[in-house]
Amino acid sequence: MLFEGAEKRLEMVIDDASASLRGFTGEFWSSALAKAGAEILSTQTNADCDAYVLSExxxxxxxxxxxxxxxxxxxxxxxxxxxxxxxxxxxxxxxxYQRKSELFPHLQATRFEEDIARLKQSIAGQAYRIGDLDSHHHYLFCSAPSAHSQYSCALQLYHIKGDVADYLCGPQQSKDTILSLLQLGVIWPEFTFDDYLFDPMGYSINGIHGREYITLHITPQQPSSYVSIETNMRAGHRLMDGLNSLITVFKPSSWDVVGINASLSHYEFMASQLLAQTHLVLNDTNTLYISHYKPRVSEPLTVVSL
Amino acid sequence: MLFEGAEKRLEMVIDDASASLRGFTGEFWSSALAKAGAEILSTQTNADCDAYVLSExxxxxxxxxxxxxxxxxxxxxxxxxxxxxxxxxxxxxxxxYQRKSELFPHLQATRFEEDIARLKQSIAGQAYRIGDLDSHHHYLFCSAPSAHSQYSCALQLYHIKGDVADYLCGPQQSKDTILSLLQLGVIWPEFTFDDYLFDPMGYSINGIHGREYITLHITPQQPSSYVSIETNMRAGHRLMDGLNSLITVFKPSSWDVVGINASLSHYEFMASQLLAQTHLVLNDTNTLYISHYKPRVSEPLTVVSL
Structure with a gap:
C-alpha cells in the first residue's frame, strides 16, 4: 500500500508562431502519457483549456x-x-521541470540528477535544489533566460489527520461526500470540477474557470499521507480564504508553498508558524518562492512499530 | 566528496557470568570491524574502558x-x-541496533528493514521508527524485555556553520587548533581525550573518565555537514553547559537529542525552540526520548545550483 504522493511537474509555454497545443489529438496525449506510465481517466474542457484527470x-x-x-x-x-x-x-x-523530494526515493525509477542529465541533451537550462537533503526539498530545472512570465501557486500538505483524513482511508467512500467535505464548490463556485475516486483510496479533482485552473490530489494512506493543491488564481483573499479552509479540513502536520511569481508572504495561514523560506530569481521575469509552515501547536513525533 | 555522517549504532550488555569483553584481543576487534568496512586508527584505555577511534x-x-x-x-x-x-x-x-536516517540513502549498502530481517534470525526483539519519513527519523531495534537499564544521551547537529565550520572545511587544519576551538578540555577537564583528524577533512574524538565516555564526530563538508556527540554523563548542568557551548560553536540549523533513559526536557538549550518530541517505553526499565530543536531565529531555505 505504499504510494508516492510527491509529484513531478512539467510546465512549458510555446511561442505565438506555433500551432495551438489543443490541436494535438487525445491519442497524442494518451501515447505521450503512456511513456510515463500514466493514462487519462476523465476529461473536461472549456473555451480556453482541456483538463485531464490522470491515473497519476x-x-x-x-x-x-x-x-x-x-x-x-x-x-x-x-x-x-x-x-x-x-x-x-x-x-x-x-x-x-520540477520534482518534489519523495518519501520512498528508493522506489523511484530515476533520481532528479539523472532526469536532468537527459533533459540537458535537448534543453539548455539551469537546475537547482531548494531546501536541505534532510528536509522537504524541491528540485527545479528551467530553460535558459526567457521573457515569458509564469504564474502558479502550489501547496503541499504533509501528514493529514482528523475526520476527513479518516474518511478518505475508510471502506465506504463516494465522490459526492468528498466534494461536500472539501467544499470546493462553495469556496470557488465559479469553477467547474471534474473528479475521480481511486480504489481502494485516493482522490483527484480538476477545476477550470476561463484560463484559471485548480487541481487537488489526495494520497490519504499512511505513512505517506499527502495533499497537493495547485492553481494560477492570483494571490489575494479569494485564494487565501480557500487555502485556509482546506488546511482546516486536512490538518497537515506541516506544509510547503511553492510559487512561481506568487508569494503568499503578505497573507497569513491561520494558527501557523513560518519555519523557513527563500526566493530564487530564475531569470529577469520569473522568481520562485518557497515557504515551509507548521501549525503553531507542535505535535509529538510519530512512532511506528516495524 | 559526499560523506554520510549519519550513524549506525550497536549497544550490547552481557551477563555477569560471561568473561570480560575486554578479554577479546585487538585482532578480534579488528577482524570484526573489517566486516563492516571499518578499522581502528587510535586507542586509549583506562581501568574501566578501551576506547577506539575508527576510520568510521x-x-x-x-x-x-x-x-x-x-x-x-x-x-x-x-x-x-x-x-x-x-x-x-x-x-x-x-x-x-539503531540507524539514523541518512542524507544519501541511495548510497547505503542496506536499508534498516533489511538489517532487521537478518538480526531477527539471531535475536528476538522489536523494531521501531521514530519520526516521519520526510523528516529526520530514527530506527531502533532492541532485544526482548530485559531488566538491564541503560543510559546514554546523543546529540545530532545538522548543517553547521560559522567560523569553526569554515575552519573545519579549510585547507590547513591541526588537531591542536580544533581542540582549542572545541574547548572540550576546558568544558570537561576530568576526561582524557584521543582524537583523529581525517584527510582532507573530518574529525573524531573520544574521551573517557572512569566508566564515563564522550565521543564527538564531525562531518564538516556540504551538503551533509553534521556533528554527533554522545555520552553517558548524567543529565544536569555539567552536561547541559557543555552541550550549549558546543551548539554555540557549531551553530547547527537544527538538532535532535536521542536519550536512553536520559531526557533533557527539564533543561534549556539557549535561544532554541523545541519543535517536536516523543518518548517510547521500550520495556520495564528502558525508555527512549527523542526531541527535535531548531534555533529560535529561523533561517532561509538552502538553495543549491546543480
Whole structure:
C-alpha cells in the first residue's frame, strides 16, 4: 500500500508562431502519457483549456501552454522528451521541470540528477535544489533566460489527520461526500470540477474557470499521507480564504508553498508558524518562492512499530 | 566528496557470568570491524574502558558492555552478527541496533528493514521508527524485555556553520587548533581525550573518565555537514553547559537529542525552540526520548545550483 504522493511537474509555454497545443489529438496525449506510465481517466474542457484527470495526477492544455503533474513512480522525463521533440525545442519559450523530494526515493525509477542529465541533451537550462537533503526539498530545472512570465501557486500538505483524513482511508467512500467535505464548490463556485475516486483510496479533482485552473490530489494512506493543491488564481483573499479552509479540513502536520511569481508572504495561514523560506530569481521575469509552515501547536513525533 | 555522517549504532550488555569483553584481543576487534568496512586508527584505555577511534566513528569496550558507532557506508549489521555469534546470544542481556536516517540513502549498502530481517534470525526483539519519513527519523531495534537499564544521551547537529565550520572545511587544519576551538578540555577537564583528524577533512574524538565516555564526530563538508556527540554523563548542568557551548560553536540549523533513559526536557538549550518530541517505553526499565530543536531565529531555505 505504499504510494508516492510527491509529484513531478512539467510546465512549458510555446511561442505565438506555433500551432495551438489543443490541436494535438487525445491519442497524442494518451501515447505521450503512456511513456510515463500514466493514462487519462476523465476529461473536461472549456473555451480556453482541456483538463485531464490522470491515473497519476493531472494534465492541463491551453493554446500556448501545458501543465503536466504526475505522482507515483511515473517517469515524467520520458513523456517530457517526447512532447519536446513533437513541439520542437525552438518553439518553447518557457520550460520548467520540477520534482518534489519523495518519501520512498528508493522506489523511484530515476533520481532528479539523472532526469536532468537527459533533459540537458535537448534543453539548455539551469537546475537547482531548494531546501536541505534532510528536509522537504524541491528540485527545479528551467530553460535558459526567457521573457515569458509564469504564474502558479502550489501547496503541499504533509501528514493529514482528523475526520476527513479518516474518511478518505475508510471502506465506504463516494465522490459526492468528498466534494461536500472539501467544499470546493462553495469556496470557488465559479469553477467547474471534474473528479475521480481511486480504489481502494485516493482522490483527484480538476477545476477550470476561463484560463484559471485548480487541481487537488489526495494520497490519504499512511505513512505517506499527502495533499497537493495547485492553481494560477492570483494571490489575494479569494485564494487565501480557500487555502485556509482546506488546511482546516486536512490538518497537515506541516506544509510547503511553492510559487512561481506568487508569494503568499503578505497573507497569513491561520494558527501557523513560518519555519523557513527563500526566493530564487530564475531569470529577469520569473522568481520562485518557497515557504515551509507548521501549525503553531507542535505535535509529538510519530512512532511506528516495524 | 559526499560523506554520510549519519550513524549506525550497536549497544550490547552481557551477563555477569560471561568473561570480560575486554578479554577479546585487538585482532578480534579488528577482524570484526573489517566486516563492516571499518578499522581502528587510535586507542586509549583506562581501568574501566578501551576506547577506539575508527576510520568510521568509534568503539568503546567495557567489561560487560560494548558501544560501537559507525558512519559512512559501513555495514554494521555484519560486524554485529559476528560479535553476537562470538559472545553467544544467551549471554546478551541488552541489545540495541539503531540507524539514523541518512542524507544519501541511495548510497547505503542496506536499508534498516533489511538489517532487521537478518538480526531477527539471531535475536528476538522489536523494531521501531521514530519520526516521519520526510523528516529526520530514527530506527531502533532492541532485544526482548530485559531488566538491564541503560543510559546514554546523543546529540545530532545538522548543517553547521560559522567560523569553526569554515575552519573545519579549510585547507590547513591541526588537531591542536580544533581542540582549542572545541574547548572540550576546558568544558570537561576530568576526561582524557584521543582524537583523529581525517584527510582532507573530518574529525573524531573520544574521551573517557572512569566508566564515563564522550565521543564527538564531525562531518564538516556540504551538503551533509553534521556533528554527533554522545555520552553517558548524567543529565544536569555539567552536561547541559557543555552541550550549549558546543551548539554555540557549531551553530547547527537544527538538532535532535536521542536519550536512553536520559531526557533533557527539564533543561534549556539557549535561544532554541523545541519543535517536536516523543518518548517510547521500550520495556520495564528502558525508555527512549527523542526531541527535535531548531534555533529560535529561523533561517532561509538552502538553495543549491546543480
Amino acid at each position: 495526477s493531472s494534465l492541463f492544455v491551453w493554446h500556448n501552454k501545458l501543465l503536466l503533474i504526475t505522482c507515483g513512480n511515473t517517469s515524467l522525463v520520458d513523456t517530457t522528451l517526447h512532447i519536446v521533440k513533437s513541439i520542437g525545442i525552438d518553439h518553447i519559450v518557457w520550460f520548467s | 566513528s568509534s568503539l568503546f569496550v567495557w567489561h560487560n558492555k560494548l558501544l560501537l558507532i559507525t558512519c559512512g557506508n559501513t555495514s554494521l549489521v555484519d560486524t554485529t552478527l559476528h560479535i553476537v555469534k562470538s559472545i553467544g546470544i544467551d549471554h546478551i542481556v541488552w541489545f540495541s
